[in-house]
Amino acid sequence: MFQSFDAATTPDQGPPRLTLLREQMAREGLDAYLVPRSDAHQGEYVAPHDERLAWLTGFTGSAGFCIVLAGEAGLFVDGRYTVQARAQVAAEITPVPWPATRPGAWLAERLGEGARVGFDPWLHSVREIGTLRAALADGGIGVIAAAGLVDRIWEDQPEPPRGKAHSYPDALAGRSAGEKRAMIAGRLADVGAAALLITLPDNIAWLLNIRGSDIPRTPVAHGFAMLRASGPLELFMDGAKLEGLGDHLGDQTAIMPPDGLVAALSTVEGPVWIDPASAPYATRAALEEAGTQVHEAPDPVLLAKAAKTPAEISATREAHLRDGAAMCRFLRWLDETAERVVAGARVTEIDVVRALEGFREETGALRDISFETIAGSGPNGAIVHYRVSHDSDRALAAGELLLVDSGGQYEDGTTDITRTVPIGTPGAEEVECATLVLRGMIALSTARWPRGLAGRDLDALARAPLWRSGRDYDHGTGHGVGVFLGVHEGPQRISKLGEVPLEPGMILSNEPGYYREGAFGIRIENLIAVEEAQRPDGGDARDMLCFFTLTLAPIDTRLVDAQALSREERDWLNGYHASLPRLLGDRLDPETRRWLEEKVRPI
Template identity: 60%
Template sequence: MFQSFKATSRPEQGPPRLRLLREEMAREGLDGFLVPRADAHQGEYVAPHDERLAWLTGFTGSAGFCAVLQEEAGVFVDGRYRVQVRDQVAAAFTPVDWPGTKLGPWLRARLPHGGAVGFDPWLHTVEEIETLEAALDRSGVHLLPSPNLVDRIWEDQPDPPAGEVTAHPVELAGEAATQKRARLGEALHEKGEAAAVLTLPDSICWLLNIRGADVPRIPVAQGFAILHADGSVDLFMTEAKLHAVRDHLGPGVRCAPPDAFAEALGALEGRIRIDAASAPLAALRALEHGPAEPVRGRDPCLLPKACKNATERKGAEAAHLRDGAAVVEFLCWLDAQAPGSVTEIAAATKLEDCRRAHPELRDIAFDTIAGSGPNGAIVHYRVTEETDRALGAGELFLVDSGGQYPDGTTDITRTVPVGPAGEEERAAYTRVLQGLITISRLRWPRGLAGRDLDALARMPLWLAGQDYAHGTGHGVGSYLSVHEGPQRLARTGEVPLEPGMILSNEPGFYREGAYGIRLENLIVVEEAPPLPGGTVGEMLRFQTLTYVPFDRRLIVAEMLTAPERAWLDAYHALCRRKLAERLAPRARDWLTTATAPI
């Protein structure tokens, strides 16, 4: 059952907690202390035990950090959270526009020569600290590894997560864990590497075909691992979590408690791969204290995990049809409600109920974003009992949601009108839809990355002097994280797109204080057949996974080109064909009307 989000910290709790932290800093001789959103595994979503940033500041976004100095505490957030952070933090904290303002110059401008900034080396990656050290070079400001000072003052900090680990059957994974371990171990051997350090829970869960319950909404088990070139694995995970999977893991997986991880790193020999972008600095330091030769390289699970095999793709298609039917049932219900009669919480609850009508659902994929009117302009808005509002006449309602099914993870956003919509809103909606259609129709030469495609989704908005302050798309896992790297449709997406990669396609537009528009489908990369007369070599394209209609009442048909209309009509026809038999009669009739040709 849906529960409205309850913040870890209320704004008024921030200042006294900040005072306690500054007292600890003074005891340690520190002029600053860094409080990241991340945990030791660098996941976007963290367990209650690791919600240090939210506990200290009140800010609950999924990305950001706080730099606490004796006279100032900067909360660094990106464009998705600029509105949210102002609503959630007390005046004792200063919101900082990040990455426009980088931490290094910010610290240099505020700390004297000789200033010391503490940080927990388990909560910051190698790359993150090295980048910051370079930015502070010759400033006299230096970084010091430190005990975690927030943990010292957080008296009622929840215990570390201990969710039970379960096996993910090969019928859904498409490849046995023994085969994955052998395949990736052989790749290490070919590069002359004795082992690779794994710190990302989704990598470990994918490699071993296991799933967990340590993080809300994301079926991962937290732990560390070392993959050896012979295909064996040392798994560092709490013993109590592993009872149900001992036989599944088999003799090639040796288990030990998490606190044995650092010592095991120090005992390794040979060339050992470590991913500087995701591994905590403490892991590298442990390697350096032993006889091993650390080698910088990408987590060996990232690309194989991102490129879904045929079984995973088939599962994703099935999950999206199941999920699409649930969303259509919800939209049909919502359309029948009078303006002002439904609140954001009531809508999110109904949508979750529609998903839970399917017994295959394991959980929702993330806390539903259900924003009406001005709340829709908060990109990652999370409704609370304090912010809950009715869906008023003449407003737009943005709902971003997803489901976790054993055969796939879904993520979909639709924006709908509550009563008649204004012409400005309809024009903006149409531009956002044009961006989504552009990505959906795209063909491109193999070798391009997300950064090469991102601008195409923005062109209709740019022509109107509009834009959105987030990427166009993120990677998605297979019954794993709803946000999965390394693939992205964004200016920062540098990894070439490959067949089997699943991404979101979600352009948007947000007018602060008025409304938000976002439209999102999931898409999968596939090889594109050659075209007659084509001169480009191998090309790729996207196949759409999500099938839920777009709201025709918000579409200005005259703004669409003929190819855009053709794509939209064909998409809506597929929605009817794929979903009709899965729906109750009333929702089936609604779908027929909603998918009529433009």
């Protein structure tokens, strides 16, 4: 099994650790200190060595940060984590709604002229610190680099990760590492940059056709890289991770010690291209100190990685077929288990997680889960990114809903799927809300739009049915997804903030939801990919794009009010369901195939 159910810091451990941090702040002459969730690579998932926010506060969500003052500590979290934050942290730590409340404004209300706000220059991006300094400048509040304050008090902090890396087949990637380097180097030449600093491990993994094992759930190796416009690349990474990869990396890649990056930045000839959204502030400071010209723009690897090659799309289709068969086996098990629960058996959320991970593991191809499995029963389903622990584990109960959000990492693809299942007979309100969520998901699945539109232009399609009933959800509708890389991948996304135009080959999630705090949560999620839409007849027809669905698993029709669906919506659902026995049938045992055929009967 892959998932641990141990709790992180308990709420009572937070206050004494805050006291230790405040002692460090006083020694540095700081009035406030920022503690982020992110590591030096701005990753969503971090190694145990970098779990500073969780260690200090107890909050285990994948996004957020804490600002510690002498008499107050604010935990900044978005709407996904409001309920979770309140449950995980001590009363001395106050959850703050973010981004509705900006850290600069929050600090300006609490600090006076001459105050000093500290931050670790390796754990915050160039843009983040620039924005904070601009917000505090009028108040005369300084923002001061102060590295490692949490590390000084974390006595049993785990060692940095040193996982082995391995090569990724060109046949699955669709391009060799040399072809990718040449493509990106050409973009440097286009803007007159002499070098590109790459700080995101998934960008390095994609560029060099390697995968790693430094952190759970995302197969990357921690390190930095600098690509020259002439083609060679310097890889600042522990050589022990890369043992046996010399031939794969080739003579155009030089392996350098990790601690050599600052020295290299102090001598490189510019202009150096950095991405201010992800490059650590320390790297920009090193370039400035050396007097090196800097070109700030989004890392060009991001878009190149996001638009998948035909080989990557073909590979991820196979991964979704495999994963879909495992999901069918799990959903059949869950149906049978729900009957036992209604009859009085005790089955808990941890039992559900273990069963699902077991079915994926039985494929023989699973490398890891793609994130911590969410199995929220009843009110726990309303916690958007709920993670069950031994302390929170809850028994399934008749008449409640169970929300299961999960995924797998396979060499040929990354999966992410959510299904909501009734335990016994669902209530009328649950059916009404689930039907609205489904209608939103179908609206996005069937969308067609002119080339050039971004995720923000499509986000409202998924929300419209809920909006008409006065409901909504406090998370984006879709995130980008990699191929045996991050389950959350930028820059593409479907949300009110999604500004990057969608392009063929991009993979995204389609996951509207509805959450009633203290009662239930509903989310239905498929992965979808962008492709060119068939041009209709007519000389003035514009180039259009559309989605095709990758995820293959039944949607529970016990939560669907068929009369509330339009003919087009029923046709989509029935057509999607009709495809499942055809695509998955040969991968299923006879009992599961019979279950599936019954489960997907037209409505």
